[in-house]
Amino acid sequence: MGTIAAIHEKLVSKQVSCTELTKAYLKEIENANGELNAYVCVTPDEALQTAAAVDKKIAAGEALGLLEGVPMTLKDNMSTKGIDTTCCSKILTGYKPIFDATVWELLKAQNAVMLGKTNMDEFAMGSSCENSCFGGAMNPFDVNHVAGGSSGGVASAVGGNIAAYGLGSDTGGSIRQPASFCGVVGLKPTYGAVSRYGLIAYASSLDQIGPITKSVEDASIVFDAIAKQDKRDSTSLGAVGGETYSKLTNDIKGMKIGIAREYLDGVRDDVKAAVLDAAKVYESLGAEIVYFDLPVLKFALPVYYIIACAEASSNLGRYDGIRYGYKTAHYTGTHDMICRTRSEGFGEEVKRRILLGTYVLSAGYYDAYYKKATDLRGTIIKAFNDAFAHCDVILAPTVPMTAFEKGHATSDPIETYLTDICTVPVNIAGLPGVSVPCGFNEKGVPIGMQLIGKSFGEATILNAAYQYQQAAPEKFTDTKWGVKL
Amino acid sequence: MKYELVSGFETHIELSTKTKIFCGCTTQFGGEPNTHCCPVCIGLPGTLPVLNREVVRYAIKAGLAVHGKIAEIAKMDRKNYCYPDLAKAYQISQLYAPLIIGGYIELSNGRRIRLHHIHIEEDAGKLIHRHGDTYVDYNRGGVPLIEIVSEPDIRSIDEAKEYVERLQQVMRWVGISDCKMQEGSMRCDVNISVRPQGSEAFGTRTEIKNMNSITNIARAMEYEYDRQVDLLESGGKVVQETLRFDDATGTTSSMRSKEDAHDYRYFRDPDLVTINVPRYEVEQLRAEMPELPDEKLERYTDDYGIPEKDAALLTKYRNISEYFDKAIEGVKSPKTVSNFIIGQIFRRVETEADKEVFAVATTPAQLNELVKLLDSGKIRNNLAKSTLEKMLDTGKSAADFISESDMGGLDDNALLELCKNAVAGNPKAVEDFKNGKAKAIKALVGNVMKNSRGKADAQAAEKKIIELINA
Numbered sequence: 001m002g003t004i005a006a007i008h009e010k011l012v013s014k015q016v017s018c019t020e021l022t023k024a025y026l027k028e029i030e031n032a033n034g035e036l037n038a039y040v041c042v043t044p045d046e047a048l049q050t051a052a053a054v055d056k057k058i059a060a061g062e063a064l065g066l067l068e069g070v071p072m073t074l075k076d077n078m079s080t081k082g083i084d085t086t087c088c089s090k091i092l093t094g095y096k097p098i099f100d101a102t103v104w105e106l107l108k109a110q111n112a113v114m115l116g117k118t119n120m121d122e123f124a125m126g127s128s129c130e131n132s133c134f135g136g137a138m139n140p141f142d143v144n145h146v147a148g149g150s151s152g153g154v155a156s157a158v159g160g161n162i163a164a165y166g167l168g169s170d171t172g173g174s175i176r177q178p179a180s181f182c183g184v185v186g187l188k189p190t191y192g193a194v195s196r197y198g199l200i201a202y203a204s205s206l207d208q209i210g211p212i213t214k215s216v217e218d219a220s221i222v223f224d225a226i227a228k229q230d231k232r233d234s235t236s237l238g239a240v241g242g243e244t245y246s247k248l249t250n251d252i253k254g255m256k257i258g259i260a261r262e263y264l265d266g267v268r269d270d271v272k273a274a275v276l277d278a279a280k281v282y283e284s285l286g287a288e289i290v291y292f293d294l295p296v297l298k299f300a301l302p303v304y305y306i307i308a309c310a311e312a313s314s315n316l317g318r319y320d321g322i323r324y325g326y327k328t329a330h331y332t333g334t335h336d337m338i339c340r341t342r343s344e345g346f347g348e349e350v351k352r353r354i355l356l357g358t359y360v361l362s363a364g365y366y367d368a369y370y371k372k373a374t375d376l377r378g379t380i381i382k383a384f385n386d387a388f389a390h391c392d393v394i395l396a397p398t399v400p401m402t403a404f405e406k407g408h409a410t411s412d413p414i415e416t417y418l419t420d421i422c423t424v425p426v427n428i429a430g431l432p433g434v435s436v437p438c439g440f441n442e443k444g445v446p447i448g449m450q451l452i453g454k455s456f457g458e459a460t461i462l463n464a465a466y467q468y469q470q471a472a473p474e475k476f477t478d479t480k481w482g483v484k485l
Numbered sequence: 486m487k488y489e490l491v492s493g494f495e496t497h498i499e500l501s502t503k504t505k506i507f508c509g510c511t512t513q514f515g516g517e518p519n520t521h522c523c524p525v526c527i528g529l530p531g532t533l534p535v536l537n538r539e540v541v542r543y544a545i546k547a548g549l550a551v552h553g554k555i556a557e558i559a560k561m562d563r564k565n566y567c568y569p570d571l572a573k574a575y576q577i578s579q580l581y582a583p584l585i586i587g588g589y590i591e592l593s594n595g596r597r598i599r600l601h602h603i604h605i606e607e608d609a610g611k612l613i614h615r616h617g618d619t620y621v622d623y624n625r626g627g628v629p630l631i632e633i634v635s636e637p638d639i640r641s642i643d644e645a646k647e648y649v650e651r652l653q654q655v656m657r658w659v660g661i662s663d664c665k666m667q668e669g670s671m672r673c674d675v676n677i678s679v680r681p682q683g684s685e686a687f688g689t690r691t692e693i694k695n696m697n698s699i700t701n702i703a704r705a706m707e708y709e710y711d712r713q714v715d716l717l718e719s720g721g722k723v724v725q726e727t728l729r730f731d732d733a734t735g736t737t738s739s740m741r742s743k744e745d746a747h748d749y750r751y752f753r754d755p756d757l758v759t760i761n762v763p764r765y766e767v768e769q770l771r772a773e774m775p776e777l778p779d780e781k782l783e784r785y786t787d788d789y790g791i792p793e794k795d796a797a798l799l800t801k802y803r804n805i806s807e808y809f810d811k812a813i814e815g816v817k818s819p820k821t822v823s824n825f826i827i828g829q830i831f832r833r834v835e836t837e838a839d840k841e842v843f844a845v846a847t848t849p850a851q852l853n854e855l856v857k858l859l860d861s862g863k864i865r866n867n868l869a870k871s872t873l874e875k876m877l878d879t880g881k882s883a884a885d886f887i888s889e890s891d892m893g894g895l896d897d898n899a900l901l902e903l904c905k906n907a908v909a910g911n912p913k914a915v916e917d918f919k920n921g922k923a924k925a926i927k928a929l930v931g932n933v934m935k936n937s938r939g940k941a942d943a944q945a946a947e948k949k950i951i952e953l954i955n956a
Contacts, residue, residue: 059550079531092530099524101531200530205755233533234758311755314565317574318528322621334569334619361565368750 001478002164003484004218007070008412010485011058020052021483022047022113025071028482029115029162034145036481038156040076040134041084042116047071050113057111066221067110073163076117077124078209079198080104087200088132089122091345092325101198103167103209110225115163118153119157122347123316124174124202126150127416128409131349134260136406139182140479141445145403148178154212157180161482165213170197172207172304173423175398176435179212180398180448183437183477185465186212187219190456191430192237194223195230200369201315203308206427215476216466219434220244223458226455241456248466253286255464260294263422267400274439274447275397281471282464290391295393296383297425302432304424305417306373312350313357319345349413353471377428384429386456393464397422398435398448422450432458436465437475472475487682488714491690492645492675492706493637496652497630498662499608499670500543507534507577512629514668518567518613518622528572531779533756536561541631541760543661544584544605545770547631550659550777551600551652555767556903559605559760569621572683578606578632580751584760590635590651591779593797598648599636606630610838631661631757637676637687642706649673657841658803659780666697677706678723679713688713689723693730693737705730709737781806789819795827804843811849817860825852829873846880855883868939900933900941904949907932910936915954924949924951 010016016024028045028323033039054069074080077087078095079097086092100108108114121131129152130136137152139145140160147156151168157179158166168175170188179186189208194209201207211222224245229238259279264272321341328340346354387394399419409416414423426433431452438449453461469476508525525532541559548555550752560582563575585603608630610623610914628787633652639645653664653671664671676689693709696702708730713723727746728737776784778800785796800806809826813819834840855876859869864887872886879885907929908915915924926947933946 077531079529085530087530095530097524097529097531099529099532196531197533201756203755232535234535234756310752312562314575314750314752317565317567318530318571318572320567320574322569323527323572324529338567338569358750361752363748363750366750366752374753455674 001214002161002483004066004070004164004213004221006485007164008066010207011069012064018051019048022071024053024483025162026260032160032162032481036138036156036160037135038118038137038153038160039116039117040088043083043114047113047115054111057186065110067225069113070164071113072114073115073154073157073166074104075119075120075154075168077120077169077200078104086121088120088134090133090326091319094215095325102195103226106226106228118166120153122350123151124169124171125349125353126148127177127419128404130410131347139403141183144406145445146406148181148403150174151212152178155179155184158212158214159479165218167209168212169207169209171202171308172420172427175210175212176398176423176433176450179435181403183446184214185216185219185436186224187434188426189223189227189458190432192235192241193227195233195236197230197232203311205311206308216462216469217248220248220462241459244459244462247459247463250463252464252467255287256290256391257282257287258290258292258387258394259427260292260394262297263396263436267397270441271397271401271447275449278449278468279395280437281468285467285471292387292390294383294387296380298429300380300425301421303373303376303428306369309357310361310370311352313354316354319358324334380425381429384431393461394452396450398450402441402445402447426452431455432461434461434465436468440473444465488679488889489682490641490710491637491677492639492677494635494648495674497672498656500540500629500631501537501662502537502539503627504537504541506537506540506629507627514597516624521624527623534577536757538606542770544631545767546659547656547661548585549601549771550655551590553585553603555762556584556586557762559584560750561754561757563754566747570612572623572626576607577754579604580759590648592644592647593863598638601634601636603631603633606632607788616627642703645706646699646703649702654778672697673702675702675706677709679710689725691726691728696730701730701732704735705737708735791820791823795823797836798827799823802841802843808843808849812852814853816856820857825873833877847876851876851882858883865939900945900949902955903936904946908950908953918954
């Protein structure tokens with residue numbers, strides 16, 4: 001598998017040059033992207049330039065960092081200087097930022113080879129990636145299924161071996177859900193662990209950047225590289241829980257793994273069975289499974305959609321056609337220009353959430369919706385804190401089902417909202433969660449499970465995830481696509 | 486029926502911090518359009534605000550200056566509205582947990598105008614209309630503001646004017662803003678209503694937006710008071726609305742009615758963390774606060790016996806009062822210093838702008854030296870006055886103009902000698918005095934003063950001359 005460690009090994013042992021490797025990835029993007037639609041922008045010049053610099057270092061016999069020269073991708077909502085950053089929205093057509101997101105600055109400094117920007121639901125709003133103005137990214141296990149969303153492009157690219165890893169963003173499951181659909185690993189860090197500077201906001205109090213990778217080690221390596229406190233983000237605290245990589249191999253004997261019964265309600269049988277099988281694997285590794293109740297989970301979805309839409313309605317107000325991006329062709333004055341630009345520039349789902357968010361913040365409704373949701377958010381945080389008094393990690397399905405078939409999600413938005421039930425609680429509570437492959441359905445499409453940790457407990461959940469990966473390597477299978485190392 | 490005016494003010498003041506409230510850009514006024522900008526203050530996608538802590542300190546100073554309570558925890562909220570000069574389509578402000586609560590401004594009539602709160606927020610950019618097109622300049626976007634919201638405690642136009650002047654005075658005094666209304670660094674929204682004299686209930690109010698001079702505030706309020714009274718007298722009703730004032734016609738006109746009022750959809754800004762204000766920080770700032778104009782005025786009138794009118798002049802600007810405070814160190818009569826400043830120095834510092842700077846050739850130490858010569862009786866008032874003029878002309882010290890022989894006063898023998906000469910040399914005046922013309926004594930005293938070159942004590946001389954005549 002084209003993991004970071006495997007690529008690093010090939011580079012330092014000079015089995016392949018970074019330029020050759022990068023060219024191989026670029027070629028596979030050409031071959032696969034027609035069907036996967038993972039990339040919305042490919043940047044060969046920048047990629048080859050970095051590759052050449054890495055080759056020079058190798059030739060000079062200099063030591064290479066783990067991420068150096070490894071081809072990767074960024075979700076298209078992360079600001080990249082001089083490179084199109086569109087959030088897969090018509091309204092940001094042609095927008096080339098004048099600054100880099102902090103995460104990209106950090107990885108660039110390590111000579112990460114960025115191959116391009118990847119597909120997503122418009123402004124990260126969606127669960128299938130089909131809300132993209134470029135059309136949806138497809139599932140590398142079966143292209144009749146979606147890659148999931150909103151970071152569908154990254155998951156599809158990593159699952160399809162046309163990027164070794166990528167960064168996604170997770171507001172209500174947008175890293176974990178597509179990772180689960182595409183049979184890869186996706187880590188949503190604790191809120192505040194990774195800087196949001198340069199991440200185009202959907203819902204600021206919930207958004208968090210994290211890695212989508214082929215293995216748990218890779219998720220750990222990338223997380224350690226990007227979890228840095230940033231003065232430009234007041235909510236950023238960095239890796240309060242310390243680095244994670246050296247702790248992957250810790251023995252998990254005696255670790256208490258909690259299963260909240262409510263997380264298994266309404267979950268499809270094959271998914272439930274796969275998660276309960278994983279629990280058995282943990283028992284065989286010496287962990288203890290404890291069942292408990294988390295009744296507040298029933299509030300999670302309404303709380304999420306109220307808070308996320310409220311913040312989105314404010315965050316997306318700036319797209320008015322005046323300073324950057326799309327602007328309507330015909331108008332009669334400023335007000336008309338703004339109305340037309342927004343009506344033409346935003347897609348259906350984005351408009352739906354802006355309207356919902358505007359409504360819940362309006363005079364006369366604020367207390368009934370937004371205030372109540374923020375109060376309940378406190379209740380949910382407390383319930384998780386209480387739960388962690390009895391267990392070290394929580395095991396749950398990532399999604400109550402497997403990847404949707406093409407076109408299914410867009411036909412019923414409310415039904416699609418319901419599929420976020422297992423992922424949103426983690427965002428509401430600001431906790432870390434990692435999705436790990438744990439099986440396949442009858443069509444061979446992956447099933448994912450989720451390990452949820454205490455605040456800044458990334459090391460613990462990655463440790464548990466790694467131990468599972470070592471015990472059940474058959475769940476981590478590769479697809480037919482892309483670069484074969 | 487007589488109607489009482491009821492008014493409350495919302496006053497925006499630009500803080501004079503070096504950098505903007507949420508980024509490192511300069512706050513300097515002017516500059517080529519869009520040159521004092523960065524990705525943060527033009528709200529580019531993905532940027533985040535980081536609070537400039539200096540803004541919090543400036544606002545705390547403002548709060549202390551008006552006797553407000555400094556909150557221990559404050560939060561930033563978003564005020565959402567769409568206008569091209571507002572790059573993010575929301576203004577970061579405070580609604581639910583402002584930094585300063587309460588406070589008051591005391592007027593010269595003893596009434597206190599209570600303050601509801603003071604909050605911090607960012608300014609918006611500016612639209613420039615030119616050649617039939619509209620341009621946006623974001624230089625001002627993100628400049629820190631405080632908004633001072635008063636209770637509806639103002640009862641007359643004079644009180645309104647004094648309220649604004651006092652705010653201006655005290656905010657300049659503590660050094661947080663230059664409060665230049667003409668440059669927009671101080672702007673007022675005036676809420677105004679009328680009610681029958683003696684009535685407790687408030688009338689329906691209107692709000693006049695963005696007033697940029699005290700003269701216009703008075704004009705607008707006068708117009709609006711008359712308009713509302715006329716409406717009520719003729720059986721009409723005041724409609725709650727937002728008005729603009731037209732400088733040229735001196736009238737107000739409607740901007741928007743209550744029905745069209747903005748719904749700002751305020752909510753906590755998730756990008757900014759809670760502002761904790763530790764008490765030691767407040768105490769440190771309190772300790773660094775200069776003595777405030779009210780406190781100084783009280784000291785000048787109560788401790789030094791300076792008339793209130795003069796004390797008000799001395800405390801109008803911080804530089805004048807500091808000059809005065811330095812000049813009175815160790816003098817017997819601070820009132821003499823006050824008279825020199827108001828009587829002589831002010832004639833050379835005529836405009837308000839010059840008074841605020843108060844750049845005077847004579848240092849307070851030099852004035853102090855002069856007054857001490859007067860105190861010790863070494864020189865007399867006339868000489869001191871003429872010397873001060875020379876000092877103000879040249880910047881030199883008193884010693885440069887007063888010779889040793891001018892000083893040292895007159896001993897009794899010398900005074901007696903001069904008085905004898907005056908009596909002997911002015912028989913007519915002596916005769917007049919003897920004949921009951923009391924005023925004639927002045928000529929004799931004048932003679933003594935002249936011949937002593939101002940060194941003689943006039944009262945002592947008069948006493949001596951009368952003794953000589955009656956002897």
